[in-house]
Amino acid sequence: MLKAQDNGLRESIPFFIGGVTVMDEKGKLQVLCDLIKINSANGNEIEVAEYLSKLLSQHGLTAKIDAFGNKRANLLLEVGQGEKILGLTGHMDTVSLGDLTKWNTNPLEPTIIGNKLYGRGASDMKSGLAAQAIALIELYNSGELPQGRIRWIVTAGEENGTPGANRFEEQGIADDLAALIVGESTDGDIIFAHSGSLSYRISSVGLSVHSSMPEKGKNAFDALVEFYRREKNLFDDAPFDEYLGSVKHSITVMHGGDQVNTIPDHAELLGNVRPTTAFGNDNVIKKLKQLVDQVNIDLDAKLQFELIYSYLPIETDPQSNFIKDAIEISQQSYQQFYPQHRKVNKDVFNGATDASVFIKKHHKLPVFIYGPDTWQVAHKINEYTTIPSFYATIDAYKNY
Numbered sequence: 001m002l003k004a005q006d007n008g009l010r011e012s013i014p015f016f017i018g019g020v021t022v023m024d025e026k027g028k029l030q031v032l033c034d035l036i037k038i039n040s041a042n043g044n045e046i047e048v049a050e051y052l053s054k055l056l057s058q059h060g061l062t063a064k065i066d067a068f069g070n071k072r073a074n075l076l077l078e079v080g081q082g083e084k085i086l087g088l089t090g091h092m093d094t095v096s097l098g099d100l101t102k103w104n105t106n107p108l109e110p111t112i113i114g115n116k117l118y119g120r121g122a123s124d125m126k127s128g129l130a131a132q133a134i135a136l137i138e139l140y141n142s143g144e145l146p147q148g149r150i151r152w153i154v155t156a157g158e159e160n161g162t163p164g165a166n167r168f169e170e171q172g173i174a175d176d177l178a179a180l181i182v183g184e185s186t187d188g189d190i191i192f193a194h195s196g197s198l199s200y201r202i203s204s205v206g207l208s209v210h211s212s213m214p215e216k217g218k219n220a221f222d223a224l225v226e227f228y229r230r231e232k233n234l235f236d237d238a239p240f241d242e243y244l245g246s247v248k249h250s251i252t253v254m255h256g257g258d259q260v261n262t263i264p265d266h267a268e269l270l271g272n273v274r275p276t277t278a279f280g281n282d283n284v285i286k287k288l289k290q291l292v293d294q295v296n297i298d299l300d301a302k303l304q305f306e307l308i309y310s311y312l313p314i315e316t317d318p319q320s321n322f323i324k325d326a327i328e329i330s331q332q333s334y335q336q337f338y339p340q341h342r343k344v345n346k347d348v349f350n351g352a353t354d355a356s357v358f359i360k361k362h363h364k365l366p367v368f369i370y371g372p373d374t375w376q377v378a379h380k381i382n383e384y385t386t387i388p389s390f391y392a393t394i395d396a397y398k399n400y
Contacts, residue, residue: 023134025391029117031055032130032390033110036119041096045156045164046073048092052133052154059137063152066167074164075154076173079140082148085176088136088397089354090129090183091158091165094121095379102381116384124378127385128183128371128393129154135397144398151177158354161309165357174358179322179366181400182353185378188334188389190326190346191369193243195274196313197352198284202227202292204256205302208265217263220256223301224267227291228254231271234287241276243315243348247284248274270308274350277315285310311356314367318346322366326400330370333396338388349375370396 023031038047046067052075053063063077075092078085097107097120105111107120117127136152139145153173156164168174184191206220228251235247249271256267273288275281285307292303316323323346331344355367372389 023138028130028134028391028394029387031134032117032122032127032385033119035126035130036110036117036121037108039097039108039120040093041120042093042157042160044071045092046071048129049073049075049154052092052129055133056137059141061137061140068156068163068167072156072163074156074168075152076168077136077152077154078149079136079152080145080147080149084148084178085151086146086148086400087151087153087174087177087180087358088132088183089153089155089180089358090125090132091155091354092129093157093159094124094126095159098381104382107383112387115387117387117390118382118384120383122385123185123372123374123383125184125371127373127390128185131372131390131393131397132183134394138394139398148178153358155354162311162354162357165354169357169360174365175361177358177362177365180355180358181397182355182367182369183371183397184351184353184369185371185373185375185385186347186369187373187375188330188338188341188344188392189370190323190330190344191349192318192323192346192367193277193315193348194313194352194355194369195244195248195276195350196281196356197309197311198273198275198281199308200271200273200285200288201268201306201308202271203268203304203306204266205304206263206265206267209263211261211263214263217265220264220267223295223299223303224254224256224269226299226301227295227303228269230291230295234291235273235279235284238276238279238283238287241278243318244274244276244278244313244350247276247279248350274352275313277313281310281312311352312359312363314353314355314359316366316368320366323368326368326370329399330392330396333392333399334389337392337395338386341389341392 067073110119204220204224207218209217253270257264372393373386
């Protein structure tokens with residue numbers, strides 16, 4: 001077991017060959033370790049942004065930090081020349097650290113065991129973020145920037161409410177993009193589609209009385225439970241999406257009442273739905289509102305619907321050259337840096353990313369998600385990435 005040294009930028013800035021800055025593997029890994037050491041669990045992105053800005057500036061690149069209070073911040077960098085703009089995006093926050101007693105290592109002390117690097121954000125998505133930064137630095141310093149421009153869009157709060165992506169979207173950052181690559185962990189696969197995510201609240205109003213005479217009151221749970229029962233089959237007739245499959249939906253939270261001997265006059269539930277391209281967000285909202293109306297009629301109830309957030313699904317033609325070329329490039333990079341890795345595939349998942357925000361005004365924007373190992377441990381205790389996949393991802397980003 002090896003713990004990464006706390007060298008910060010002192011050791012991550014590399015050496016020179018023929019006047020061109022070169023970052024060796026140790027330096028690249030140090031950048032990732034430095035990022036993991038910064039606690040950005042659901043906030044404090046300003047510290048990550050300042051680190052990245054300093055790293056970029058030491059390689060001749062100037063990024064803009066957009067701080068918007070409470071230690072939240074976005075970061076933006078644009079390099080290259082030309083009309084077409086390729087967007088590259090990642091987020092600086094992580095989920096919470098979780099129960100520290102269940103971690104085998106300190107989640108804020110990156111630890112190497114074999115070819116795995118453990119720490120919070122190692123998978124989601126500080127490895128992808130570091131890979132993007134390093135790829136941009138190396139492209140710039142080698143003079144090998146592709147034709148057109150690359151816009152690096154680095155966000156706050158992807159894990160909770162997407163305040164950073166929303167802020168960028170309001171500023172029109174994605175309006176003129178020709179395509180977008182999202183750096184979430186994908187195990188080297190090319191994710192060409194993902195579902196949306198829509199969360200809502202159903203509140204119920206009843207009449208409170210003493211529990212010894214329930215017939216004189218109206219239990220707020222009655223209508224709520226009926227909504228819950230009917231919701232189980234609400235989307236059975238939704239069309240099956242060619243790539244994303246059926247609409248996934250769940251009721252995840254339910255609570256109400258104040259005291260055990262009082263009929264509750266208020267209750268609410270929270271639900272989440274994963275819209276698809278075949279059955280989008282507007283259709284989902286319509287279905288939910290119709291169910292609320294029907295339960296209100298049938299039970300003489302007072303249910304109310306409230307939309308919490310609504311993120312769109314994304315879908316790019318898997319037969320397009322954009323996706324085909326991405327698969328080929330990833331496969332070549334993995335063959336070079338991680339030959340033991342399985343074959344790279346194209347795939348979909350039912351999660352959501354900041355891309356859902358960036359396509360609001362640009363529904364046909366070509367998008368894929370691509371990053372290192374490993375999606376299966378994102379958000380979990382003992383989260384990790386594999387070091388060879390990290391190096392392979394850097395190489396692939398440089399060739400897209």
